């Protein structure tokens with residue numbers, strides 16, 4: 001059985017964007033059953049967990065003695081097993097992989113900076129100075145992405161792991177109104193989020209948090 005590590009609970013600002021969501025979504029698209037392995041800060045710090053994820057983060061993917069970390073690597077590993085995520089032809093697969101990297105390397109690094117400023121340092125003087133430039137750079141990148149997308153439904157000629165990754169990256173902006181300035185990207189993100197596999201993955205992540213909250217109440 002495939003297992004995916006995920007947090008027992010995170011504060012509301014993080015619920016629905018924790019990175020095990022990408023892996024859950026990929027598994028749902030591929031039709032591969034899995035179990036979530038819920039962890040807490042104590043497990044995160046443990047030597048056993050660090051042997052699986054050197055930084056103590058989620059997600060960790062385990063299957064038949066194979067242990068993987070890094071959501072990008074895990075999604076690619078799953079995509080290689082399923083035509084639902086990677087086209088069968090070599091060129092199509094390479095293009096989809098390109099978009100996985102673009103999401104993580106060309107978009108996420110900028111979007112994550114904004115999230116860290118807003119969610120962890122909003123009142124810090126350095127953050128107030130830095131934020132306008134970060135937001136400007138994000139609008140620039142999103143404008144370029146919107147130009148690429150044009151009237152297409154997806155980044156290539158069909159849904160792939162690249163769209164999965166790009167959607168989860170665009171969700172990092174959900175605490176802002178930044179995407180409102182890029183209506184085609186907003187519609188693209190919502191189109192991908194409307195997929196039943198995404199809805200199941202999101203519900204599964206949220207269910208763990210809700211269960212934890214019910215137990216605490």
Ligand SMILES: N[C@@H](CCC(=O)N[C@@H](CS)C(=O)NCC(=O)O)C(=O)O
Nearest residue numbers: 017018019056057058059070071072
């Ligand atoms: N590059 C890693 C990032 C993983 C990551 O940032 N995980 C966060 C949750 S979204 C985490 O575990 N944070 C807790 C920590 O860093 O201690 C990946 O994509 O898997």
